[in-house]
Amino acid sequence: MKRRIAGTMIxxxxxxxxxxxxxSSSSLQGNTNTTESSISADAxxxxxxxAADNSSEADEKTMTAGTTVKIAFSGDKITWQQAVIDQFEKxxxxxxEINLIxxxxxxxxxxxxxxxxxxxxxxxxxxxxxxVKTDAAAGRLWALDDALADWExxxxxxxxxxxxxxxxxxxxxxxxxxxxxxxxYYNKNLLKAIGIDDVDNWQPKTWDExxxxxxxxxxxxxxxxxxxxxxxxxxxxxxxxxxxxxxQLFLSGTGEEGAWPSQLYDEDSAKWVIDKEDxxxxxxxxxxxxxxxxxAETPAQASDASIWDTLKSENIxxxxxxLFISGSWEMAAYQDGNQYPWPEAEDVIxxxxxxTKDGQAPGMTTVSGGWTWAIPSNANNKEGGVALLKAxxxxxxxxxxxxxxxxxxxxxxxxETEEYQNQSPSAVPYSSTQLGYTHFRPSVxxxxxxxxxxxxMIEDVxxxxxxxxxxxxxxxxxxxxxxxxxxxxVK
Amino acid sequence: MGEKHLLEKRRAVLSILLMAPAAVLxxxxxxxxxxxxxxxxxxxxxxxxxxxxxxxxxxxRNFLNLFRDPKFPLIMKNTIVFLVFSGIIGQQVxxxxxxxxxxxxxxxxxxxxxxxxxxxxxxxxxxxAYMFSAYFNDKGTLNSILRFFGIHRxxxxxxxxxxxxxxxxxxxxxAYSMLMFQAALDGISDEIVESAKIDGANGWQxxxxxxxxxxxxxxxxxxxxVTLGTLGAFGMIYAFTGGGPSNKTTTLSVYMYxxxxxxxxxxxxxxxxxxxxxxxxxxxxLYLKAIKANQD
Numbered sequence: 001m002k003r004r005i006a007g008t009m010i011x012x013x014x015x016x017x018x019x020x021x022x023x024s025s026s027s028l029q030g031n032t033n034t035t036e037s038s039i040s041a042d043a044x045x046x047x048x049x050x051a052a053d054n055s056s057e058a059d060e061k062t063m064t065a066g067t068t069v070k071i072a073f074s075g076d077k078i079t080w081q082q083a084v085i086d087q088f089e090k091x092x093x094x095x096x097e098i099n100l101i102x103x104x105x106x107x108x109x110x111x112x113x114x115x116x117x118x119x120x121x122x123x124x125x126x127x128x129x130x131x132v133k134t135d136a137a138a139g140r141l142w143a144l145d146d147a148l149a150d151w152e153x154x155x156x157x158x159x160x161x162x163x164x165x166x167x168x169x170x171x172x173x174x175x176x177x178x179x180x181x182x183x184x185y186y187n188k189n190l191l192k193a194i195g196i197d198d199v200d201n202w203q204p205k206t207w208d209e210x211x212x213x214x215x216x217x218x219x220x221x222x223x224x225x226x227x228x229x230x231x232x233x234x235x236x237x238x239x240x241x242x243x244x245x246x247x248q249l250f251l252s253g254t255g256e257e258g259a260w261p262s263q264l265y266d267e268d269s270a271k272w273v274i275d276k277e278d279x280x281x282x283x284x285x286x287x288x289x290x291x292x293x294x295x296a297e298t299p300a301q302a303s304d305a306s307i308w309d310t311l312k313s314e315n316i317x318x319x320x321x322x323l324f325i326s327g328s329w330e331m332a333a334y335q336d337g338n339q340y341p342w343p344e345a346e347d348v349i350x351x352x353x354x355x356t357k358d359g360q361a362p363g364m365t366t367v368s369g370g371w372t373w374a375i376p377s378n379a380n381n382k383e384g385g386v387a388l389l390k391a392x393x394x395x396x397x398x399x400x401x402x403x404x405x406x407x408x409x410x411x412x413x414x415x416e417t418e419e420y421q422n423q424s425p426s427a428v429p430y431s432s433t434q435l436g437y438t439h440f441r442p443s444v445x446x447x448x449x450x451x452x453x454x455x456x457m458i459e460d461v462x463x464x465x466x467x468x469x470x471x472x473x474x475x476x477x478x479x480x481x482x483x484x485x486x487x488x489x490v491k
Numbered sequence: 492m493g494e495k496h497l498l499e500k501r502r503a504v505l506s507i508l509l510m511a512p513a514a515v516l517x518x519x520x521x522x523x524x525x526x527x528x529x530x531x532x533x534x535x536x537x538x539x540x541x542x543x544x545x546x547x548x549x550x551x552r553n554f555l556n557l558f559r560d561p562k563f564p565l566i567m568k569n570t571i572v573f574l575v576f577s578g579i580i581g582q583q584v585x586x587x588x589x590x591x592x593x594x595x596x597x598x599x600x601x602x603x604x605x606x607x608x609x610x611x612x613x614x615x616x617x618x619x620a621y622m623f624s625a626y627f628n629d630k631g632t633l634n635s636i637l638r639f640f641g642i643h644r645x646x647x648x649x650x651x652x653x654x655x656x657x658x659x660x661x662x663x664x665x666a667y668s669m670l671m672f673q674a675a676l677d678g679i680s681d682e683i684v685e686s687a688k689i690d691g692a693n694g695w696q697x698x699x700x701x702x703x704x705x706x707x708x709x710x711x712x713x714x715x716x717v718t719l720g721t722l723g724a725f726g727m728i729y730a731f732t733g734g735g736p737s738n739k740t741t742t743l744s745v746y747m748y749x750x751x752x753x754x755x756x757x758x759x760x761x762x763x764x765x766x767x768x769x770x771x772x773x774x775x776x777l778y779l780k781a782i783k784a785n786q787d
Contacts, residue, residue, distance in 0.1 A: 109752040112538050131539070134755075138543035236735055239753070299736050300629050300646045445540045449754045456738075463649075465737035474561045481556045482756070 068095045069384035072114060073126035074103035080404040081392070088391040094384050104305075105239050108448070115140045121378035123385030124392070129164045129370040130240065130441050132174040134448040136167030142377040143171040147386045153394060153411075161410040165372040168445060174372025175393050178407035180328045181366040181434040182249050183427055184210075184352040190322050191350075194220050203352045205359045207253070207285055210323065214295035217322035224320065229295040231311070231324035234286065234462035235303035235455075242455035244367055244441060245325060247282060252439040253356040253365040254278035265442035271489040272450070274476045281357055283461050283468035290462040299463045313340045316349070325354065327369075328431035332406025335423060345425035353434055368438045370407075408432065446483055453478040532762040538755035546758075553762035562738055562746075570722070570742040572653060573660070578721030581661040583713065586668030591702075594676050605669075612666030620730035623659040624648070648732060652739045656728055663727060664720065668713045675709035676702070711782040715775045722771050743767050 073081065078100060085096050099114070099122055101107045108131055114120045115135070127135065135141050148154055157176070165174035188199040194216040196202055204210050210230070217229040233241040252260045255278050261267070263275040289296040301307055312333050315321050317340070331349070334342040353364035373392055375385045391397055395413055402409035402420060408431055409415050420428075441447060457475045460466035466474065479488045532553060536546045557563055589608065593601050611619070626632045627647035634644040647655050679702060687697050703710070725744045728734065734741035734749060741749070743763055751760025 106752065109538055109755065112755070134540040137541040138537075138539045140539065140543075237733060298646070299649045303733075303735055448539065449537065449756060452749070452754045459735070460737050463737040465739070470561075477559070477561050481560070481759075482754075 067093075067381065067384060068097050069124065069381055069388050070097045070099060070122040070379075071124040071388060072099040072101055072111060072122035074101045074107050080400045081397075084392055084397040084400060085388075087396070088388055091391075092387055094387065096388065105237070112138075112140065115376040115378055118378045118380055121376050121380065123375065123379040123381045124388050125374055125376060127174045127372045127374040128240070129174070129176070129372055130244075130451065131448055132165055132372055132374065133168055133443055134445045135374075136169070136171075136173040137445040140376055140378070141167070141173040142375045142379065142382060143167075143173055144175060144375065144386075144389075145172050147375075147382075148172070148175070148390075151390060153390070156395075156411040156413050158410055158412065161370075164370050164440065165374075166443075168443075174374040175389065176370055176372050176410045177393055177398060177401060178405065179368050179370035179410060180407055181368050181431045181438050182245050182325060182354065183328050183330075183366070183430065183434075184354050185324045185326065185330070185427075186350045186352060187316075187319055187322055188348055188350050189319055190217055190221070199350060202350060203364070204355050205363070206355055207250075207357050209355070211285075211288060211293060211295065214289065214323060215293055218293075218295050221319075221322070226301070226315070227320055227322075228297045228301065228311075228315065228324075229322045230289055230297075231321055231326075232286070232289065232296055232462075233302075233325070234290065234296065234458050235299070236452070236459050237303040237305050239452050239455040240369075242458050243451040244369055245327070246286070247454045247458050248439070248441060249325065249354055249365065249367050250282040250285060250357075251278060252367055253354055254281050257361045260439045261442045265444060265447075266489060267442075269489065270444075271487050272446070272479050272483055273489050273491060274472065274479065275491045276472065277491075279472050279475075280468050283457070283471060286458060286461045287468050291464050296462070302462065303459075317342055317345075319348075328408065328427045328434075329406030331425045331427045332404065332423075334425050335403075335406075338404065343424070349425070351427050351430040353437075362437045364434070364437055366434045366438045368435075368440055370410075450479060450482060528761055528764055528768075531758055532765045534758045536758040536761070538752070538757050540755070549758070553759050554766070556759065557762060557766065562741075565738055566741050566743060566746050569653065569738075569740060570744075573657060573724070573728075573740075573742050574718065574721050577657040577660040578664070578717045579714070581657060582664045582668050582717055582721075585661060586665045586713075587672050589665070589669050590672035590676055593673065605673075608669055609666045611662045612664070614663070616663070616726035617730050619659065619663050620727050623655065623662075624731055627655045649736055652732055652736060656731055656740050659731060660721070660724060660727055664717070667720075668717060671709050671713045672706065675706035679705050707782060711778050714778050718774050718778070719771050722767060722774075743770075 071085070078098070085098065088094065089096055101110050108128065111125055111127070112135065114122060115125070127141070132141070161176050161179055162172065164179065165172050165176045167173045184204070186199075186202060188202075191199045191202060191213070194213070196213075204213065214230040218227070221227045221229070233245045235242060248264070251263050255263055255275075262273065263278045264273055265271070266273050290299075296302075304310075311321060311324075312330070316324070331345060333339045334345040336343065353366055356363060356365055373389050375382055375389060379385050393411075395411065398409055398411045399414045399417060399420065401407065402414055403423060406423075406426060406428065408428055409420060414420055441451075453475055457466075457471045460471045460474070461468055476488070476490065533548055533550060534546050535542055535549045535552075537543050560566075589604070593604055596604075614622070624631075628634070629644060629646055629648075631647075633647060637644060645651075683701060683705075684697060687701055692700070723744055724742070725748060728740055728742060728745050729748065732740045734745040744767060747760045747763040747767065750756045750763060
């Protein structure tokens with residue numbers, strides 16, 4: 001009998017422990033933070049920003065000693081971030097806890113899930129520009145306007161660039177830290193070999209001209225193994241690259257001048273658009289370069305998750321790639337001290353823009369993206385988050401990022417530094433000439449969920465599994481499923 | 492009489508208390524998520540965007556959308572092909588042949604073969620996936636071997652993506668069925684087989700009239716386990732091909748993931764999960780019924 005009672009008690013204790021176990025993690029987490037962070041967690045949003053503004057730096061240091069600020073960003077950003085974070089810890093006494101998210105196609109959903117609960121929520125996150133509107137609409141992001149209102153550095157930012165970090169309500173949810181354009185890179189040696197003389201100023205006038213050049217490149221280099229006449233992002237392994245740098249870039253080169261983004265999203269009627277003529281122009285070109293003429297990379301190359309490292313370290317250097325369309329920051333990898341130093345890169349690689357389809361005005365096109373830093377609304381330590389965000393987006397932090405990454409800096413003081421202006425090789429000077437005709441992705445909440453369908457459509461056509469017409473019909477069905485029949489317009 | 496009643500009551504209380512931890516665990520980690528799955532499948536829940544906060548009940552819309560999805564026929568076909576060829580035929584038949592061949596061999600061969608096969612089973616999914624993508628890669632092991640024999644390289648993961656995934660999954664999963672069959676076959680006493688031989692039964696007759704009927708129970712269990720495991724197989728395919736190229740290896744479970752976490756359509760993804768659950772339940776029911784009919 002006694003044994004039974006003892007057994008009962010033990011099982012009862014275990015059951016109780018299990019139940020309590022579920023809830024205890026939160027209280028534990030709360031205790032590790034010092035009083036200050038619990039104050040900020042309890043206080044209303046406006047109070048916090050006020051507190052952040054009032055506290056002088058000296059106070060901050062004594063008050064924040066040992067307090068943790070949690071930051072999450074994708075793994076590839078650690079290289080230039082670490083020094084800024086170390087300095088921030090030294091200056092303020094905050095302890096920074098870094099949560100590296102693997103930088104693959106899953107990173108966005110992982111960050112979203114981290115943000116859903118205050119227990120896992122970081123205080124600062126790296127947020128891709130195209131996610132800001134949708135995460136803001138979901139209530140996941142905290143408006144930065146008040147917290148940054150008195151920050152003198154704000155006047156260093158170009159107001160037009162800051163637009164990229166705004167939500168549909170016009171508030172700023174992410175502070176833009178970089179932007180880019182898409183460039184049609186070309187190999188001067190190879191173009192010379194096929195009879196193009198003025199290789200320093202080559203600029204194709206139409207899509208057909210690109211196709212012709214790619215065909216000649218293919219023929220002239222048929223003896224090279226794995227030669228790529230024309231690289232265009234075309235696999236769902238690279239979803240946003242394929243959606244933006246291929247589908248939207250080419251689509252922006254269709255139609256009349258100033259039509260963008262009406263081929264994709266009609267801002268007046270707030271409807272998504274299937275513009276059959278323009279969409280098919282893009283898809284037929286993709287079909288042409290991948291299947292009919294076979295001048296683009298093979299499907300195996302297109303969906304190799306590590307190919308870009310191989311291309312940059314070997315093929316591009318060794319005349320193994322004729323033309324490639326990618327971000328304006330690609331050349332940074334070839335700078336001294338970066339991944340694959342190649343000081344004479346610009347003797348070989350030239351910069352051009354994608355022409356409009358038939359050369360219609362303005363003749364050239366490009367699209368711009370960019371990243372932001374944001375503070376989630378569930379952040380436990382918003383005050384620390386704001387301090388860290390200011391450090392990262394400050395002069396030193398922005399400069400380190402721009403130089404390492406080759407991105408266009410949004411801060412004027414960084415853009416004016418000699419290091420920034422004299423970096424070589426760098427497509428940044430060329431990129432700045434493209435800003436006059438650049439386009440941005442449709443700034444609407446649903447973009448982030450439909451964008452994977454754009455890349456799927458490009459892949460289906462490029463890999464020859466769908467005809468351009470079928471692929472477009474699939475996209476139309478997908479749009480209607482996600483947004484509803486009355487939110488989709490077929491032209 | 493009264494004392495006995497009291498004792499029974501105590502015993503009942505005790506049983507409930509002893510079961511409580513398990514019941515709580517099952518409730519919290521199994522029943523609750525399952526109920527929520529059913530609920531979310533009927534909503535337009537998304538991971539982000541305005542719908543993430545303003546989630547609405549949409550009835551059967553997710554299911555209708557799935558059936559109308561232009562990709563649905565392809566995905567169902569992939570799911571069935573993968574299930575039948577890698578799970579049911581591949582793993583089961585291969586495992587049975589291995590187990591029967593090993594039965595009469597000496598202990599060293601048994602141990603060595605068993606070890607080699609189980610090696611696949613204990614290799615973590617992701618590592619196996621990377622291994623196979625290195626093996627089937629354009630410049631991978633298989634093409635190097637072919638090159639040695641003067642055969643031009645084949646783009647395995649693009650020309651035969653489903654076959655590549657099926658081979659990988661058979662390699663990975665055969666050990667489980669093999670171990671089950673081995674144990675079952677060891678349970679058949681030699682005397683029965685000997686006496687059948689004396690009565691003039693040939694190999695086929697022994698297999699169909701004695702061996703298979705005697706391991707029926709095991710067969711049913713492994714069928715159910717393998718079917719459910721293959722239907723839910725995700726990590727291997729996702730890490731190996733990501734469902735590509737062009738959805739050629741996208742099964743329902745991969746589609747569920749890419750919809751829920753790639754396109755952030757959690758409600759839709761959950762509806763796909765529910766369909767998967769139903770298919771698994773129906774198939775398991777059919778197996779059990781078939782076994783029962785066989786026993787009567």
